[in-house]
Amino acid sequence: xxxxxxxxxxxxxxxxxxxxxxxxxxxxxxxxxxxxxxxxxxxxxxxxxxxxxxxxxxxxxxxxxxxxxxxxxxxxxxxxxxxxxxxxxxxxxxxxxxxxxxxxxxxxxxxxxxxxxxxxxxxxxxxxxxxxxxxxxxxxxxxxxxxxxxxxxxxxxxxxxxxxxxxxxxxxxxxxxxxxxxxxxxxxxxxxxxxxxxxxxxxxxxxxxxxxxxxxxxxxxxxxxxxxxxxxxxxxxxxxxxxxxxxxxxxxxxxxxxxxxxxxxxxxxxxxxxxxxxxxxxxxx
Amino acid sequence: xxxxxxxxxxxxxxxxxxxxxxxxxxxxxxxxxxxxxxxxxxxxxxxxxxxxxxxxxxxxxxxxxxxxxxxxxxxxxxxxxxxxxxxxxxxxxxxxxxxxxxxxxxxxxxxxxxxxxxxxxxxxxxxxxxxxxxxxxxxxxxxxxxxxxxxxxxxxxxxxxxxxxxxxxxxxxxxxxxxxxxxxxxxxxxxxxxxxxxxxxxxxxxxxxxxxxxxxxxxxxxxxxxxxxxxxxxxxxxxxxxxxxxxxxxxxxxxxxxxxxxxxxxxxxxxxxxxxxxxxxxxxxxxxxxxxxxxxxxxxxxxxxxxxxxxxxxxxxxxxxxxxxxxxxxxxxxxxxxxxxxxxxxxxxxxxxxxxxxxxxxxxxxxxxxxxxxxxxxxxxxxxxxxxxxxxxxxxxxxxxxxxxxxxxxxxxxxxxxxxxxxxxxxxxxxxxxxxxxxxxxxxxxxx
Numbered sequence: 001x002x003x004x005x006x007x008x009x010x011x012x013x014x015x016x017x018x019x020x021x022x023x024x025x026x027x028x029x030x031x032x033x034x035x036x037x038x039x040x041x042x043x044x045x046x047x048x049x050x051x052x053x054x055x056x057x058x059x060x061x062x063x064x065x066x067x068x069x070x071x072x073x074x075x076x077x078x079x080x081x082x083x084x085x086x087x088x089x090x091x092x093x094x095x096x097x098x099x100x101x102x103x104x105x106x107x108x109x110x111x112x113x114x115x116x117x118x119x120x121x122x123x124x125x126x127x128x129x130x131x132x133x134x135x136x137x138x139x140x141x142x143x144x145x146x147x148x149x150x151x152x153x154x155x156x157x158x159x160x161x162x163x164x165x166x167x168x169x170x171x172x173x174x175x176x177x178x179x180x181x182x183x184x185x186x187x188x189x190x191x192x193x194x195x196x197x198x199x200x201x202x203x204x205x206x207x208x209x210x211x212x213x214x215x216x217x218x219x220x221x222x223x224x225x226x227x228x229x230x231x232x233x234x235x236x237x238x239x240x241x242x243x244x245x246x247x248x249x250x251x252x253x254x255x256x257x258x259x260x261x262x263x264x265x266x267x268x269x270x271x272x273x274x275x276x277x278x279x280x281x282x283x284x285x
Numbered sequence: 286x287x288x289x290x291x292x293x294x295x296x297x298x299x300x301x302x303x304x305x306x307x308x309x310x311x312x313x314x315x316x317x318x319x320x321x322x323x324x325x326x327x328x329x330x331x332x333x334x335x336x337x338x339x340x341x342x343x344x345x346x347x348x349x350x351x352x353x354x355x356x357x358x359x360x361x362x363x364x365x366x367x368x369x370x371x372x373x374x375x376x377x378x379x380x381x382x383x384x385x386x387x388x389x390x391x392x393x394x395x396x397x398x399x400x401x402x403x404x405x406x407x408x409x410x411x412x413x414x415x416x417x418x419x420x421x422x423x424x425x426x427x428x429x430x431x432x433x434x435x436x437x438x439x440x441x442x443x444x445x446x447x448x449x450x451x452x453x454x455x456x457x458x459x460x461x462x463x464x465x466x467x468x469x470x471x472x473x474x475x476x477x478x479x480x481x482x483x484x485x486x487x488x489x490x491x492x493x494x495x496x497x498x499x500x501x502x503x504x505x506x507x508x509x510x511x512x513x514x515x516x517x518x519x520x521x522x523x524x525x526x527x528x529x530x531x532x533x534x535x536x537x538x539x540x541x542x543x544x545x546x547x548x549x550x551x552x553x554x555x556x557x558x559x560x561x562x563x564x565x566x567x568x569x570x571x572x573x574x575x576x577x578x579x580x581x582x583x584x585x586x587x588x589x590x591x592x593x594x595x596x597x598x599x600x601x602x603x604x605x606x607x608x609x610x611x612x613x614x615x616x617x618x619x620x621x622x623x624x625x626x627x628x629x630x631x632x633x634x635x636x637x638x639x640x641x642x643x644x645x646x647x648x649x650x651x652x653x654x655x656x657x658x659x660x661x662x663x664x665x666x667x668x669x670x671x672x673x674x675x676x677x678x679x680x681x682x683x684x685x686x687x688x689x690x691x692x693x694x695x696x697x698x699x700x701x702x703x704x705x706x707x708x709x710x711x712x713x714x715x716x717x718x719x720x721x722x723x724x725x726x727x728x729x730x731x732x733x
Contacts, residue, residue: 114504121535186715197683219547219658
């Protein structure tokens with residue numbers, strides 16, 4: 001097995017096992033599972049970055065120019081950004097979801113792998129080394145915000161249901177105790193905000209560098225290509241998120257829903273446009 | 286100014302200065318953008334009628350959804366957003382600031398801490414000020430009702446981040462407007478050996494040679510013909526009148542007197558031998574047609590269209606293959622009679638086809654052509670500056686949090702004081718909770 005494929009296998013296995021361990025930790029709070037999940041997350045992430053480096057070294061082709069390569073970076077960056085958040089704010093409880101999504105996206109990327117191809121002329125540019133990593137990193141930050149938005153919504157609705165069913169009991173039940181072990185809703189909201197605050201400047205830089213590249217390659221900053229407009233759509237959603245977050249009454253539940261919708265639009269922009277809609281960005285293999 | 290006008294103005298400012306109104310405009314903008322992603326843009330009306338149910342197709346065409354980004358709806362919503370942005374900037378962003386220096390009820394603020402430390406009140410106050418100043422806080426002290434308050438501000442300047450981001454948008458809009466007002470662009474397909482003059486600049490551009498490189502690569506799914514390079518060698522004469530030999534590639538445009546020329550496309554020009562009853566028609570036979578060009582057959586109602594060049598035709602099936610390299614080429618010829626289509630025929634190079642009325646047509650020779658796009662955009666520097674300003678504004682807004690600490694030190698016993706501290710920010714309390722907690726721990730430990 002070539003070294004890059006071996007590293008992908010290592011990353012996939014590490015993510016799958018790490019996701020399993022951290023998912024069980026999420027529900028059971030068994031500490032040794034967290035202690036197993038953390039090194040697996042780090043191992044998978046390191047293996048993925050090593051794989052991208054090895055592939056570049058072996059082929060001398062920038063490894064992010066097709067769906068396989070960009071999905072590899074997407075999952076690696078998602079895990080890297082998550083690890084940064086988890087170390088900073090002690091958020092390992094959500095690792096199972098991030099690693100699970102990273103494993104799914106990496107496995108999906110592998111299905112698009114067709115071997116090494118030289119890049120088409122429009123991709124033969126130094127901008128490929130700037131624009132693609134920035135945009136993919138912004139998607140990764142949005143994945144992290146999406147996961148914490150889901151946790152927020154889970155906690156909000158579960159808490160509401162528990163209160164509805166059991167009332168304000170003096171002795172909390174196991175579900176209420178489990179919910180209480182999660183960060184508070186305002187804390188989760190701040191985490192989502194911080195992840196979006198990474199993703200939004202990155203996607204802004206990504207759109208700007210993409211426009212500069214487009215100017216160099218095609219003669220115009222903006223061609224209303226489906227990818228460009230889908231990215232604009234996602235950007236507008238996260239811009240709306242940031243504006244709504246300034247309103248006390250919208251902060252929390254509603255902005256979490258906006259973050260979820262934003263990530264759906266990101267996936268449409270990333271995969272939907274590349275795969276289903278033909279345009280200037282139809283680089284699959 | 287009449288009362289009615291003042292009321293109208295106040296209502297306008299209230300509506301356009303409202304964040305929720307701005308977000309509503311974002312939602313409409315986003316939905317219109319999404320329609321543009323899903324609905325094919327700039328296609329022939331018949332395509333929409335074929336692709337969609339009749340009522341939807343009619344709605345697409347009547348509402349300009351087939352060219353949505355240039356529709357009144359789209360331009361209008363962007364204009365409303367810019368207006369809202371301007372009103373928000375002057376009514377909300379510029380006046381937004383930390384509250385005035387005044388005493389607060391420390392224990393009633395969501396972020397607060399109270400702790401006792403050793404030392405006289407004045408000494409503790411001085412040491413706290415030194416510690417906070419060392420961590421980048423700007424200190425001010427005020428006396429209210431005989432009680433000394435210490436106010437500490439951090440990143441107060443950063444409240445202008447939103448203003449900077451909004452200014453970035455306005456500069457970008459100015460740059461793109463400058464292109465609309467003063468810029469121009471166009472396309473010029475050039476056959477090898479031919480020269481064209483650019484109408485706006487009078488520059489001359491001659492295509493000396495065009496070449497493309499295709500690499501056949503065996504992948505897991507089969508053979509893929511990957512384009513590797515498109516290269517045009519041109520001779521360009523600009524304002525100085527001196528011809529220059531230059532090379533144009535994708536991602537490598539050339540600059541002639543501020544106008545950029547891009548490698549945009551390529552194709553195959555075709556010369557046909559057109560004859561009637563064995564006698565060649567010199568006019569028609571000397572023309573080189575580009576894909577899509579047509580010619581009429583004299584004395585008949587027939588028109589022939591050179592639809593497409595097929596570089597390689599499969600010998601067994603007689604159908605064009607995916608191989609874009611020229612091996613066994615053919616041309617797809619369309620014929621019509623008085624506007625009624627008679628169908629298409631794939632004609633190999635050198636083969637003769639009966640066009641009716643005694644006319645015969647032979648695809649004789651192909652000539653490569655290169656398609657250039659040219660563009661003069663005086664708004665580029667402004668757009669670049671605007672993008673930089675926008676990014677700077679976003680980074681200032683997101684990563685520098687304007688915050689204020691209210692600190693009060695009261696003596697509780699000789700040599701012992703009580704410190705009460707509270708905090709507020711321009712983005713609420715939750716976002717500062719962690720940092721406030723760490724700061725209080727630090728102050729307590731340093732003072733303990």
